Amino acid sequence: MPLSELLLNFFFYVFAAAALGGGAAVALSRNIVRSAFALLTVLFAVASLYAFARADFIVAAQILIYVGGILVLIIFAIMLTHKITDVKVSNESSPGPASIVACACLFVLLVAAFVYGHRWDVSPKPQPGVFLATGARPDVAAELSMTQGDGRTGISEKNPTVLDGFVRLQASIRVPAAGNALARFGVSKYDAKEKDPAKCWKELPERKFSYLAPTPQGGARAAVDLERLEDGPYRWKVRLEDEGGESPWVPFGALGAGDEADFVVEKGLTRALGRGFMGPYLLAFETVSVLLLAALVGAAYLARKEVKE
Amino acid sequence: MMDFVFSRHPLENFLVLSAALFTLGIFTILTRRNAVSVLMGVELVLNAANLNFVAFSQYVPGAGIHGSMFAIFVILLAAAEAAVALAIIIGIYQNFGRVDVDQADLMKE
Amino acid sequence: MTALLADVSPWDLLHWDRVLTAPWWFALLAIFVVCFLIVNFIAVYAGVNTLLERKIAAHMQARVGPYQVGPHGSLQWLADALKLMVKEDVIPKDTDAFLFRLAPYVVFGGSFAAWVALPFTADWSPAVMNVGILYVLAVSSAVVIGILMAGWSSGSKWALFGAMRSAAQIVSYEVPVGITLLGMLLIYGTLDMQAISRAQETGGVFGFAPDWHGGIFSWGIFRHPPFTIFAFLIYYTAGLAETNRTPFDIPEAESELVAGYHTEYSGMRFSFFFLAEYANMFVVAAIATTFFLGGWLPPFGHLVGRTFIVSPFLEGLFWFMAKSFSLVLLMMWLRWTLPRYRVDQLMDLCWKRLTPLAFMTLFAIGLGEYSRWAGLWLGIATGVAVLGLIVKEMFVPPPEPLESVHLPNLKAAEAQPSGPAA
Numbered sequence: 001m002p003l004s005e006l007l008l009n010f011f012f013y014v015f016a017a018a019a020l021g022g023g024a025a026v027a028l029s030r031n032i033v034r035s036a037f038a039l040l041t042v043l044f045a046v047a048s049l050y051a052f053a054r055a056d057f058i059v060a061a062q063i064l065i066y067v068g069g070i071l072v073l074i075i076f077a078i079m080l081t082h083k084i085t086d087v088k089v090s091n092e093s094s095p096g097p098a099s100i101v102a103c104a105c106l107f108v109l110l111v112a113a114f115v116y117g118h119r120w121d122v123s124p125k126p127q128p129g130v131f132l133a134t135g136a137r138p139d140v141a142a143e144l145s146m147t148q149g150d151g152r153t154g155i156s157e158k159n160p161t162v163l164d165g166f167v168r169l170q171a172s173i174r175v176p177a178a179g180n181a182l183a184r185f186g187v188s189k190y191d192a193k194e195k196d197p198a199k200c201w202k203e204l205p206e207r208k209f210s211y212l213a214p215t216p217q218g219g220a221r222a223a224v225d226l227e228r229l230e231d232g233p234y235r236w237k238v239r240l241e242d243e244g245g246e247s248p249w250v251p252f253g254a255l256g257a258g259d260e261a262d263f264v265v266e267k268g269l270t271r272a273l274g275r276g277f278m279g280p281y282l283l284a285f286e287t288v289s290v291l292l293l294a295a296l297v298g299a300a301y302l303a304r305k306e307v308k309e
Numbered sequence: 310m311m312d313f314v315f316s317r318h319p320l321e322n323f324l325v326l327s328a329a330l331f332t333l334g335i336f337t338i339l340t341r342r343n344a345v346s347v348l349m350g351v352e353l354v355l356n357a358a359n360l361n362f363v364a365f366s367q368y369v370p371g372a373g374i375h376g377s378m379f380a381i382f383v384i385l386l387a388a389a390e391a392a393v394a395l396a397i398i399i400g401i402y403q404n405f406g407r408v409d410v411d412q413a414d415l416m417k418e
Numbered sequence: 419m420t421a422l423l424a425d426v427s428p429w430d431l432l433h434w435d436r437v438l439t440a441p442w443w444f445a446l447l448a449i450f451v452v453c454f455l456i457v458n459f460i461a462v463y464a465g466v467n468t469l470l471e472r473k474i475a476a477h478m479q480a481r482v483g484p485y486q487v488g489p490h491g492s493l494q495w496l497a498d499a500l501k502l503m504v505k506e507d508v509i510p511k512d513t514d515a516f517l518f519r520l521a522p523y524v525v526f527g528g529s530f531a532a533w534v535a536l537p538f539t540a541d542w543s544p545a546v547m548n549v550g551i552l553y554v555l556a557v558s559s560a561v562v563i564g565i566l567m568a569g570w571s572s573g574s575k576w577a578l579f580g581a582m583r584s585a586a587q588i589v590s591y592e593v594p595v596g597i598t599l600l601g602m603l604l605i606y607g608t609l610d611m612q613a614i615s616r617a618q619e620t621g622g623v624f625g626f627a628p629d630w631h632g633g634i635f636s637w638g639i640f641r642h643p644p645f646t647i648f649a650f651l652i653y654y655t656a657g658l659a660e661t662n663r664t665p666f667d668i669p670e671a672e673s674e675l676v677a678g679y680h681t682e683y684s685g686m687r688f689s690f691f692f693l694a695e696y697a698n699m700f701v702v703a704a705i706a707t708t709f710f711l712g713g714w715l716p717p718f719g720h721l722v723g724r725t726f727i728v729s730p731f732l733e734g735l736f737w738f739m740a741k742s743f744s745l746v747l748l749m750m751w752l753r754w755t756l757p758r759y760r761v762d763q764l765m766d767l768c769w770k771r772l773t774p775l776a777f778m779t780l781f782a783i784g785l786g787e788y789s790r791w792a793g794l795w796l797g798i799a800t801g802v803a804v805l806g807l808i809v810k811e812m813f814v815p816p817p818e819p820l821e822s823v824h825l826p827n828l829k830a831a832e833a834q835p836s837g838p839a840a
Contacts, residue, residue: 012322016322016326019326019330020326020329020330020333023329023330023333023334023353024333026333026337026346026349026350026353027333027334027336027337027340027341027350027353031514032343032345032346033514033517033570033571034514034516034517035346035349036345036349037517037520037563037567039349039352039353040560040563042330042353042356043352043356044560046330046356046359046360049323049326049360050360050363053323053363053364053366053367053368054367055363055366055367055377055380056547056548056549057377057381057549057552058359058363058377058380058381058384059549059553059556060549060552060553060555060556061381061384061552061556062359062384062556063556063557063559063560064552064555064556064559065384065385065387065388066352066356066384066387066388067556067559067560067563068556068559068560068562068589068592069388069559069589070352070387070388070391071563072562072563072566072585072589073391073392073395074345074348074349074352074391074395075563075566075570075585076395076582076585077345077395077398077399078345079570079578079582080399080402081344081345081398081399081402081408082408093340093341093342093346094340094342094411095336095340096340099336099339099340100336102335102339103332103333103335103336103339104332106331106332106335107328107329107332110324110328110331110332111324111325111328114321114324115321148370153368153370154370155370156370156371158371158373159370159371159372159373161373161374163367267548268548268549269374269377270548270549270609272373272374272377273374273377273378273381276374276375276378277378281378281382284382288382288385288386288389291386291389292385292388292389295388295389295390295392295393296392298393298396299392299393299395299396300396301396302393302396302397302399302400303395303396303399303400305403
């Protein structure tokens with residue numbers, strides 16, 4: 001089993017267990033300082049889980065703000081609001097049966113909400129109705145689709161960003177493939193530095209191909225994995241090659257020399273978040289900065305020592 | 310290395326975990342008597358919600374970055390709220406000598 | 419076994435993308451080898467650093483320092499390490515034992531984790547991350563929690579005060595650090611430290627000819643002079659305070675708080691704090707090297723037509739280490755030169771002086787990035803103003819004190835006998 005399956009599965013459960021263990025210590029420990037340091041564990045574990053969701057900027061922001069800011073504030077507040085001698089048993093809690101039952105019901109409700117509720121469709125949206133016609137098979141209807149690197153999550157039309165450099169391109173036909181038919185994929189990348197707009201889309205030198213393999217439904221499918229792509233917009237096209245010759249190149253989506261891309265590789269969330277902050281979320285961003293200023297001034301005022309006249 | 314981390318877990322793993330963290334946070338808020346502990350419970354709740362947002366942002370392709378943007382805003386607002394809440398708690402300590410939420414009931418009739 | 423290893427070679431241990439498709443045990447082996455190398459390097463480096471510090475301090479103070487163990491005392495660090503390892507492990511009675519034991523590891527973990535993102539050489543660092551510098555800043559802030567944990571669980575009020583002062587100091591000085599680095603990030607446009615080092619290869623002189631190999635003049639510190647120079651100085655000063663080095667070492671000053679947050683620690687646990695402090699010093703120096711001094715680039719490599727002569731890996735490593743070690747040497751030099759700041763002077767310096775200056779450099783670098791000519795004129799004006807200030811301080815004598823300054827009349831008080839002894 002390759003590493004990406006086994007080790008990452010294992011580490012997800014390690015971090016999930018750390019988060020739950022830390023949460024339990026926050027909820028149940030009698031020593032408030034131990035609770036605070038258990039919160040450290042929870043924050044680090046949740047940050048690691050963000051990494052599993054490929055949100056790299058948020059990992060760093062979480063540790064920087066939560067651990068480096070909020071947790072330090074909490075620990076300072078603990079030390080400023082307790083006498084040293086009674087910290088060890090200071091964190092009394094009153095866990096009556098009502099709270100335990102309420103929380104259990106809440107958990108069951110939350111889990112049931114997505115188990116029995118809406119199913120999110122993450123499958124790839126295929127581009128149907130293209131024709132890969134060769135000399136041997138003059139009329140072959142095909143479906144082209146592209147998924148992100150894990151092979152399961154499709155790339156959406158509205159938001160064709162791929163967060164890492166791994167894309168799987170797939171062509172499937174509904175009739176059985178003949179003999180040694182293979183599908184060849186050509187990928188081209190947009191070069192922003194190119195002055196001539198007609199030549200912006202530069203084709204990558206390696207044209208990957210894959211033999212058509214039969215599918216259980218009676219058709220055939222070929223898929224290639226593109227690995228370690230650089231950042232930028234991409235287009236792709238495919239053609240069928242068999243004994244009867246080659247089909248013409250069929251592009252996935254956009255045609256012509258415009259800027260439309262089939263998928264965009266952008267490693268890391270930082271640029272996308274930056275575009276968001278300066279775009280749709282600009283008002284929220286400015287409001288939050290005013291709010292932070294108000295919180296800063298208010299907290300400094302509230303926590304000052306009263307000068308007794 | 311982040312480039313090569315495939316998320317081969319189903320979305321449900323993230324959702325169950327965030328539901329559990331959320332429940333633990335609510336339990337902390339409900340049962341603890343120390344005001345700072347209640348604040349720690351609030352942080353647990355916010356983290357659980359953030360995890361949910363980010364998981365959806367990653368797994369549902371049409372979501373784009375909106376989930377992650379929301380998570381960033383939640384982190385920012387948690388910082389602002391923690392600062393003000395802790396200032397209030399310190400003020401309560403200076404006035405009452407203890408931060409027990411059950412005993413800070415002067416405004417109750 | 420050879421069939422399994424047919425398409426992986428020992429060099430693959432250094433490249434994560436090849437490791438990920440290898441069998442899982444090879445990946446674990448790779449992780450352990452890289453971590454082992456880094457931890458050992460940190461340990462040996464910190465050990466030698468203790469010796470170097472004592473030797474440098476000694477020679478600056480006209481004495482010789484450690485001289486007994488090894489030629490000219492060069493094995494003193496081994497003796498110190500052995501002594502710390504065999505010392506009795508004392509855990510005082512009134513401590514929270516679990517947190518007391520955990521704290522050194524949290525502090526060391528925070529310092530050690532930052533090493534994996536540093537760009538040691540051309541196109542290789544132990545972990546290449548898109549958010550390199552943000553990650554380094556983030557895990558460095560985990561050190562604060564470890565310090566608070568250590569101070570709290572020691573059960574003594576000196577340790578607690580030292581820990582709280584240290585935590586307040588580190589958290590305050592993260593602000594100028596972040597803002598100056600933010601200004602430099604405006605120039606580079608990426609958070610990836612390897613890309614930042616690479617971007618300083620071609621920038622022309624003072625950034626004016628973007629495709630030209632300017633050598634030392636394309637380095638970050640010369641991109642928007644004098645603001646990037648100010649940014650470097652502010653970053654270096656704030657970095658000194660982050661690592662609790664003199665003149666900002668009030669939390670661990672012997673004359674003030676015994677030894678601050680690590681008062682109650684002895685033996686191997688104490689050595690972890692030491693290792694963490696030296697590791698942190700190197701990280702601060704390494705970030706300064708990456709952002710301001712060109713990372714692993716040689717200063718005049720372009721003169722021979724290409725940047726690296728023989729081997730990019732080894733030469734890049736040499737230049738990176740040389741620059742970082744020079745900055746560490748400067749830190750040690752400052753320790754034995756400057757007197758210590760009082761804690762209120764320290765906070766005043768951070769919030770009232772370094773932070774506004776950092777904001778001004780951010781603004782000026784932003785203006786320079788937006789319009790190069792506006793930045794140039796602002797730079798010239800600021801440079802002239804700063805030079806004028808320096809000249810004035812050096813050559814214009816201070817004004818005479820006024821007559822009406824109120825001084826206590828000591829002579830009169832001395833002449834009259836006062837108090838019960840009269």
